Amino acid sequence: MANPVFEAVRTVLAIRDFDGKEIPDDVVRRIAESAHLTASASNRQPWHFVVVREQEGLRKLGSLVRTGPYTAKAAAAVIVAYEKESGQYGLSDASRAIQSIILTAWxxxxxxxxxxxxxxxxxxxxxxxxxTYDVLAVLPLGYPTRKVLGKKKRKPFDEVVSAERFGTPLR
Ligand SMILES: Cc1cc2nc3c(=O)[nH]c(=O)nc-3n(C[C@H](O)[C@H](O)[C@H](O)COP(=O)(O)O)c2cc1C
Incomplete structure (x- = not known):
């Protein structure tokens, strides 16, 4: 039976080239809602998400984030921030929201x-x-320039998954 959530996890890849097409408002809204709806420790929701769609803002993000210059060519971006005082919990909460955004977008x-x-x-x-916030990540968003196949480079399954105790393969 097809599982659409697993399919998204199986096929999603890091996308760094965008075709320049705009993302419809309702899709951007849904992506932002996926962040808003994410669970957090004690339901504290210690985060804030800034959706950037204006060219100038996108260009600025591309120049400020050294490892993401391609955000300058994205159709949109989400700045993910969390409250400093939420510490490790906030970091985990915001990371989970990032996964919601990436999978919903995909x-x-x-x-x-x-x-x-x-x-x-x-x-x-x-x-x-x-x-009072730290910015954890900037997530560029856009339609990929080419069709991407879900070909992942990952460590062997048995190297990172065990059954019952470390080192026993899951069958
Ligand atoms: C916590 C984290 C930080 C990352 N930082 C960057 C980054 O700064 N720039 C970038 O281009 N990719 C970044 N990536 C993307 C990873 O390099 C990419 O997901 C990984 O190589 C696996 O590739 P795949 O997602 O296409 O399977 C980051 C991913 C994670 C989870």
Whole structure:
């Protein structure tokens, strides 16, 4: 039986080339809602998501995040921030929201990727986030330039999954 969630996990890839086509408003909204709806420790939701669609903002993100210059050519981007005082929990919560965003986007045919890592103070300041937040990631969004196949490079399954105790293969 087809499992659409597993299919998204199986096929999603980091997308770094975008075709320049705009993403419809309702799709952007759904992607943002997937972040909003994500679970967090004690339901504290210690995060904020800034959706950037204006060219100038996208260009700025591309120049501020050294490992994600291609955000300049994305159709949109989400800045993911979490409250500093939420510590390790906030980091986990925001990471989970990032996975929601990436998978929801992928299910809509929109590619994305995680770029950068906390703290990104220049991004925080440029986009007006208070200094009680750390920016964890910038996620460029856009339609991939070419058809991508879900070919993953991963360690062998048995190297990273055990049954009952470390080192016993799952059958
Ligand atoms: C926590 C995290 C940080 C990442 N940071 C970057 C980054 O700064 N720039 C980038 O181009 N890709 C980044 N990536 C993407 C990974 O390099 C990519 O997902 C990984 O190589 C596996 O490739 P795949 O997603 O296509 O299977 C990051 C991924 C994660 C999970």
């Amino acid at each position: 299910a809509e045919g929109v590619g994305s990727n995680w770029t950068g890592f906390a703290p990104m103070d220049a991004v925080r300041q440029e986009f007006g986030l208070p200094d």
